[in-house]
Amino acid sequence: MATSYSWHPGTDRVTEPGIIPIPLLPDEIMSSWLTRAALFQGCDPLVLTGVLWPKWRAWTRDIDRGLDHERLIELSSVSGIDPKILRAACLRSILSAVISGSPDDLATWPWILALGTRNRKRLGGLQYCPICLAEDAKPYFRIQWRLAWHTCCDFHPTRLLDKCNRCGAPITPHCLSATDSDIVICAACKCDLRNTTASSLSKDALQFQRAADRTVKYRQGQYGTMNLSSVEWFTLSRHFMMILRKASSGKSEKLLAMLNMLGVGIETLKPTLTGLAFEMLPVSERSMLLESVWQIIQAEADRYLDAVSCSFLAKSSLGNGRHPVPSCIERICHAGLNPGVHHRRKKRVVIRKNRSKQAVLRMWARLQRKTQVSTK
Known part of the structure; x- marks a missing residue:
C-alpha cells in the first residue's frame, strides 16, 4: 500500500521462525x-x-x-x-x-x-x-x-x-480473543471495521500532514524562506495551535482579527469539547486545528508580522512563561507586538460567578471520558 512516506520497510520473510512465525508488514506498528x-x-x-x-x-x-x-x-x-x-x-x-x-x-x-x-x-x-x-x-x-x-x-x-x-x-x-477471525474485528461489538462509509477530509489538514511527514523524513522543515530543523518546525506548529485554541474561546477580538488577516476561517474555529491536550482530541477536532495551522504557515513570516502589527496585540497574547514564542519567530513577534502600558496591580475582590454553559459542558465531557474507561 503506497503512502506519502514509508516509515519502515517491514520484512518479507522470517529467518528461523519461532513462536512468532509471521513477517512484519511495511509500516506496521x-x-x-x-x-x-x-x-x-x-x-x-x-x-x-x-x-x-x-x-x-x-x-x-x-x-x-x-x-x-x-x-x-x-x-x-x-x-x-x-x-x-x-x-x-x-x-x-x-x-x-x-x-x-x-x-x-x-x-x-x-x-x-x-x-x-x-x-x-x-x-x-x-x-x-x-x-x-x-x-x-x-x-x-x-x-x-x-x-x-x-x-x-x-x-x-x-x-x-x-x-x-x-x-x-x-x-x-x-x-481481541482467539475466537475472533481477524484484526479488523471490533473488540467491543464484533462488527467488521471495514464495513463503514469513509468520511470526507480537509485538504488543508492533508497538506499539513504531508508537510509534517516530509519534515520528519528530512529532519528539516520550511516556514516561508526560513529553513527550520524538524524540532523547530513542530514547535512552531504547536505555537500556532496554541494561538488558535486561545482565539477559539472568542474572548480576544484582536486575536481573531489577526487570524482573519492571515486567511484563517474564523467562522469555523470552535473550542474543543473537552479542552484536553491535542494528543487526546478526536480526529475531527484535530483536523479542524491542523487545517487552520496550515493556513497560518502558508501566510509566511512577512504577512504574519503585518497581521501582528495591525492587530495591536499585547505580548501576552502570543506567548507567556509556560508557552514562550518560538525562537525562530521571536524577533518577528517582538517587532510587531504592542508593548502595552503596565499598571500596578490592585488587589481585587473576587466575586464567585456561575460557570458558563461552555465550561459546564466541558467539565461534563471530561467526566464522561474519565468514567468511560472504568465502566467498560
Missing part, C-alpha cells in the same frame, strides 16, 4: 504485529505476551512507544526479525525528529496520540482507514495511524476513523 501473531497462533494477544514476558504486563502500557533493549532482543530471537526493524516499528524512532531530549515515559508524548490506558482498557489513540483495511491482503494497523498530525489517509484519500462506527468504542485490537 508493534501492537498490530503482536496481535496478528497471536490470532495466527489461535490464542489471545494477552496469552502471547504472557509467554514472551511472563513477569511483564505488556498491554497495560503503550507498547507501541518502544521496548527496552533486553525485551527487543528476546522478541528478535523468537521471531527471526532483526532488532533494528522491530525498533523501527515503534514510535520512539519518530519522536526524536519532533522533540529535543528524551521524553518522559509517564507523560503524554507530544504529537503522539495518547491511549488513555487503565489496565488493558483504553480511551482511544489508534486510528484506521477502512478502505486500507479492506484492500489489504492481510489487514494490519500502520504506525502513522498513531501520529497526532495524521487525520487523513493520503492514499485514497479519506479522513481516518478513531472509533467503531457501529458502537462508538475505541479501536483496541489487543483486546
Whole structure:
C-alpha cells in the first residue's frame, strides 16, 4: 500500500521462525504485529505476551512507544526479525525528529496520540482507514495511524476513523480473543471495521500532514524562506495551535482579527469539547486545528508580522512563561507586538460567578471520558 512516506520497510520473510512465525508488514506498528501473531497462533494477544514476558504486563502500557533493549532482543530471537526493524516499528524512532531530549515515559508524548490506558482498557489513540483495511491482503494497523498530525489517509484519500462506527468504542485490537477471525474485528461489538462509509477530509489538514511527514523524513522543515530543523518546525506548529485554541474561546477580538488577516476561517474555529491536550482530541477536532495551522504557515513570516502589527496585540497574547514564542519567530513577534502600558496591580475582590454553559459542558465531557474507561 503506497503512502506519502514509508516509515519502515517491514520484512518479507522470517529467518528461523519461532513462536512468532509471521513477517512484519511495511509500516506496521508493534501492537498490530503482536496481535496478528497471536490470532495466527489461535490464542489471545494477552496469552502471547504472557509467554514472551511472563513477569511483564505488556498491554497495560503503550507498547507501541518502544521496548527496552533486553525485551527487543528476546522478541528478535523468537521471531527471526532483526532488532533494528522491530525498533523501527515503534514510535520512539519518530519522536526524536519532533522533540529535543528524551521524553518522559509517564507523560503524554507530544504529537503522539495518547491511549488513555487503565489496565488493558483504553480511551482511544489508534486510528484506521477502512478502505486500507479492506484492500489489504492481510489487514494490519500502520504506525502513522498513531501520529497526532495524521487525520487523513493520503492514499485514497479519506479522513481516518478513531472509533467503531457501529458502537462508538475505541479501536483496541489487543483486546481481541482467539475466537475472533481477524484484526479488523471490533473488540467491543464484533462488527467488521471495514464495513463503514469513509468520511470526507480537509485538504488543508492533508497538506499539513504531508508537510509534517516530509519534515520528519528530512529532519528539516520550511516556514516561508526560513529553513527550520524538524524540532523547530513542530514547535512552531504547536505555537500556532496554541494561538488558535486561545482565539477559539472568542474572548480576544484582536486575536481573531489577526487570524482573519492571515486567511484563517474564523467562522469555523470552535473550542474543543473537552479542552484536553491535542494528543487526546478526536480526529475531527484535530483536523479542524491542523487545517487552520496550515493556513497560518502558508501566510509566511512577512504577512504574519503585518497581521501582528495591525492587530495591536499585547505580548501576552502570543506567548507567556509556560508557552514562550518560538525562537525562530521571536524577533518577528517582538517587532510587531504592542508593548502595552503596565499598571500596578490592585488587589481585587473576587466575586464567585456561575460557570458558563461552555465550561459546564466541558467539565461534563471530561467526566464522561474519565468514567468511560472504568465502566467498560
